[in-house]
Amino acid sequence: MSTKIVERHEVPVNDTWDLESIFKSDTEWEQSATTFKEQVSEIDGFRNKLSESAETLYLALSKQLELQEKLGQIFTYAHxxxxxxxxxxxYSALQDKAYGxxxxxxxxxxxxxxxLLAMDPATLDRFVTEHKDLQLFSHLFDQLRKQREHILSEREEELLARAKEALNTSSQAYGALNNADLAFPSIKNEKGEEVQITHGRxxxxxxxxxxxxxxAAFEAVYATYEQYKNTFAATLSGQVKSDIFNAQSRNYASAREAALSETHIPVGVYDQLIxxxxxxxxxxHRYVKLRKKCLGVDExxxxxxxxxxxxxxxxxxxxEEAKQKVIEAVKPLGEEYVERLTQGFEDRWVDIHENKGKRSGAYSSGAYGTKPFILMNWQDDVDNLFTLAHEFGHSMHSDxxxxxxxxxxxxYTIFVAEVASTLNESLLHHHMIQTLEEKEKKLYILNYFLEGFRGTVFRQTMFAEFEQMIHEKVEGGGALTAEELTQMYYELNVKYYGPDMVVDKEIGFEWARIPHFYYNFYVFQYATGYSAAAALSKQxxxxxxxxxxxxxxxxxxxxSDYPIQMLKKAGVDxxxxxxxEQAMKLFETxxxxxxQLIND
Known part of the structure; x- marks a missing residue:
């Protein structure tokens, strides 16, 4: 592990993502943003005219899509x-302009x-019949019908749109504090060297x-979060209130119902998961007991x-080794898949290395018309190997x-997003178990799977339960203080990890470290996606x-279809x-x- 965090300009170009393929320069981005700001008024010409004719409706929707596509590329480059x-x-200013x-x-x-919702459904159906090109929008029209009771008047929709930037402030403040301003102390590593803790490390x-x-790392990180607990509580509380405001404005019974309705997921899927x-x-609890035994610790x-x-x-x-392992692992998906994935490595989809100020973690991003980019903060370990496979699953889905x-x-919707990524991880796990000859390394990968399952299914479900609890508390008229958030989160850890785990008090502050609590009921889909991927990879x-x-x-x-239906066609309900249940059986197996290997 390098003890020095490089500056951005020190990273070799070939190890960075090819954002120049979107805009050749920042100047070109500025020109495009200025042009877009001038062109956006073109959409005004169709106001109060959508029901005049099928052609007018088609032109209006086409203009909307044209502007959205341009905006997607502008926003992607900036963020x-x-x-x-x-x-x-x-670049902070560029991102602010993009949000604007x-x-x-x-x-x-x-x-x-x-x-659209004010139009007589019979008229809309007639327009679709008359204008062949409007048939493209049939699924969109069906989705709108299902959302009819939650769509507001034109004036109210405009006010919500105006409020969106302000309602995103809590999330942006959290990102600035967590990624740019928060500094962790240094500790001594195994060699006695001073190493500064970072998100990536x-x-x-x-x-x-x-x-x-x-x-030392555990205590240093959570002591840092404890110092800012009240600020983090304020940003999280602001996000929850924003979620609830949007839900109530659209006549939903809860923020959770509103979030799930965007992808037409029944609330029962969430409850059933938990x-x-x-x-x-x-x-x-059995895994925790095994871990305690293998580590040979009293506590x-x-x-x-x-x-x-x-x-x-x-x-x-x-x-370099990780690239080859991922390519080998996905071969069951066919030659075309392997060729496109290999091309992604060559075409600079991936921003590889950690550098000072870089956003923590990993993700797949991009927009229609761009490469499906991947952010990494590479460390030479198995975790990063599986993360690379995961993010390429997202990017191949996008591609x-x-x-x-x-x-x-x-x-694609967030409900199905984690299926393709986790399936890649499942195939990689299978490949590693099949090809590793050393018993110790095979045990390592088996344990890695168990730990990944713990983090993806058990832990993300715990996150989902916590997210539901904090929203319900505010919806019930309560307040989210740092003390209450910490206590709720601590007690969930006690319940999930069982009697053989010493639940250290510091873990109570982990809620402040998790960016997904700002994603409006996103995390449960890691667990559902993992379960679907486990079934599909087996097939x-x-x-x-x-x-x-x-x-x-x-x-x-x-x-182009509803996510539940898409997964049914793929092979899982x-x-x-x-x-x-199938995923739990896999964990047990x-x-x-x-x-058995440990006891042999």
Whole structure:
């Protein structure tokens, strides 16, 4: 692990993402943003005219899509430039300008949905019959009908659009504090060297075999968050209030119902996930007990959760090695998939290295008409190997969708987003288990799977339960203080991890570290997506080409169908508990495997 954090300008160009493929320069972006600001008024010419004729309606919707596509590229460039160096004030300003353009566009186009809903359904159906090109919008019209009772008047829609930028302030403030302003102290690593803790290094430090290093990193990070607990409580409270304001404004019973309705997911799917996972918490408790035994400790602490339970295994993975392992792992998905993924490595989809001010974590991004970019903060370990496979799953999903669907349906909902990414991880796990010969490394990967399952299914479901609790508290008239947030979060950890875990008081402050609590009921989809991916990867490995064809069709569907239906066609029914039950069976089987290998 390097002890020096490089500046952005020190990163080799070939190791950065190719944002110049969107705009050749910042100057070109500025010109495009200025042009867009002038062109956005063109949408005004269709106000109060959508019901005049099929041709007018088609021209209005086409203009809306044209502007949205341009805006997507403008926004993508700005937010990714900002994320590569959040301390760069010029790119912070660029991102602010992009948010402003989004708000401006939404204000100008806010009349379209209310006018569509005000039209006589018979007239709309007649227009679609008369104008062949309007048939493209049939699925969109069907979605609008389902949302009819939650769409407001033109004036109210415009006011909500104007308020959006202000309502995003809590999330933006959190991002600035967490990524740019928050500084963690230095600790001594295994070699006695002073190493500054960063977001990117934190998990690597928790994976250290030296317990003193793990404990020091854990305590230093959460002591830092504790110092700012009241500020973080204020930003999270502001986000929750924003979610509730939007939900109540649109006549939803709760913020959760509003969030799930955007992708037409029944609330019962959320409740069923939590209840099914809670029914299987004894499996997590069994894993915790196994971890305690393998580590040989009298007490298992929260900072012991990430270190491998298989000792004396040197398992570093360079970025170049990771590329090859990912390519090999996805071969069951066919030649075209492998070729496109390989091309992604060559065409600079990936921004590889951590640098000073860079946004923490990893993600896949981009827009229609751009490359499906990936942000990494590379560390030479197995975790980053699987993260790379995960993010390429997202990017390949985007690539297939954008090459197949028109712009209108050239994206996919967050409910299905985690399926393609997690399926790649599942295939990588299978490949590693099949090809590794050393017992210790095989045990390491089995443990990595168990730990990944813990983090993706059990932990994300715990996050989902916490998110539901804090929204319900505010919806019930309560306030979110730092003390109350910490207590609620601490008690959930006690329930989930069971009697063999010492739940350190510091973990109570972890709520302040999790950016996904600002994503409006996003996290539950990691767990549902993982469960769906586990079932689909099993089908691909056992059935072969028919299952592959179903999965590739799923990647190509974009948002041209409802997510529940898309997954049914791919081979899983998320309206039942069966996928989660299957995932739990896989966790139990892997527990059996690792216990048997340990005892051999």
């Amino acid at each position: 990714m430039r900002h994320d590569q160096d959040t301390g760069n004030s010029y 353009l989004v708000s401006l566009f939404e204000q100008r186009a806010s009349y379209i949905t209310p006018e 934190f998990v690597s430090l928790l994976q250290s075999e030296d317990r003193d290093v793990r404990k 209840s099914t996972v809670e029914d299987h918490l004894p499996l997590l 298992l602490h929260m900072y012991d959760l990430y270190t491998p339970i298989i000792k004396d295994v040197e398992f570093q993975v360079s970025y 297939y969708t954008r090459r197949t669907q028109p712009y209108l349906y050239g994206d 691909i490995l056992e059935e072969g080409q028919p299952a592959v064809d179903r999965f590739i069709d799923f990647l190509k569907t974009g948002s 998320m309206t039942t508990s069966e996928p989660v 892997t527990l059996d495997q690792i216990e």
